[in-house]
Amino acid sequence: MPRFSVIVPAYEVQAYLSECLDSVLSQSYDDLELIAVDDGSPDACGTIIDEYAGRDARVRPLHLTANQGLGPARNAGMAGATGDYLLFLDGDDTLTPHTLRAVADRIRETGDPDVLVFDYARTYGDGSEVRNREAARLAERGPAPFRLLDRPGLLRVLMVAWNKAYRREFVEHGELVFPPGYYEDTPWTFPVLMTADTIATLDRVCVHYRQRHTGSILRTTSDRHFDVLDQYERVFAYVDARPELDCWRPELFHKMVEHYATVFSRPDRLPRRSRPRFLRRARAHYRRYRVPSPRPSRRARVRHAL
Structure with missing residues (x-):
């Protein structure tokens, strides 16, 4: 059983998918499985995923017969996950180097919390990056783990699925799943944070969140x-x-x-x-x-x- 299951749904991101997958497979902490979900993508995403699976046994390809959307694609990946912790990464984003090592160390330090919240930075086509403006809320000072009532300011951090690691048993016990439709992170993240008995933070940029001029759901x-x-x-x-x-x-x-x-x-x-x-x-x-x-x-x- 791997320590981490990294779930990557892919739909019309062939230009970015290899960089995304490489950012996971090149991690210095390699106790992972990478579940790459081809969400019925009409471009070459499915082929790219199969090529990676052929080269690295840690890659588990999953092909959906039709496009279902980001939430159901993540659910499909979760259904087959075996890792102690789940992480989600969109197919056009990347993990920063040594992220999984830092996440694993912080999880160990804080006693295997239900949820670990980490930071991200927006990246732009000119090579610049801007860190999350709410980064101070991820400070590691004070008791850890904690409950949301102890640090409600975490609700001010971007409410997305991909800036957290989730203990799989917590997710399964709570029967937590993503809904269909746009803004699927909203009814996932609020229940996760409200019901977690133990939460910890990692004050480190772990995800580069690509800002695309076209093709993004939020720009459509x-x-x-x-x-x-x-x-x-x-x-x-x-x-x-x-x-x-x-x-x-x-x-x-x-x-x-x-x-x-x-x-x-x-x-x-x-x-x-x-x-x-x-x-x-x-x-x-x-x-x-x-x-x-x-x-x-x-x-x-x-x-x-x-």
Whole structure:
């Protein structure tokens, strides 16, 4: 049984996939399996994955018969994972050198936590990189492991699946899976952090998050961005079924408003004809999920006013 299962879904990323896979297989810590999921990609992703599997026994290829989307592709990879810990890496991103060694060391130091949260940097075509602006929240000072109640500021770190390592038994016991649709990280990350008994942080850039001008989901104008509304419905339904999580409603409401305002304000996401309909649904959610909370900041009040 390997220490890590690194799950890489791939769809229309043939230009970047080899760099991604190389960044995993060249790690100085090599106790891993790499589950590469061809999500019905029409380009050469499937061929690239098979070539890597033919050269390295740690690569486990998985081919889906049709494109299912990022969430279901990750679920398919998880279903066959055997590692102690799960990591997710998108097919156009990369692990930084010695990441798995640093992750393994921090996991050992903190007693095998349910979740380890680590840092990332955005990388650009000109070779520059910018570290996560919330990096200070990943400081390793203080007791570890801890629960989210001890450090709720972790919810301010980018809510994605690929900046964490997850103890597989924790994921399986909690029956945690990704939903279909865009913004699939939202109903995954909130439940993960809210229910983890033990969390630790690693103050180190472990992922290079590629900023693409074209081809990225977040840069595609489509009604698919309405999926963010469905994803928050899933988050609140999860909390509804678990009264012990009620204390997180104010923070979830704040994050929901912030997220909706971001989607609505970006000109490259929603088609112009769809913007009034999105706003109507977002306002309905505002009324449905609103809870008493401290007066928001001036910037947040503008978003709430929408």
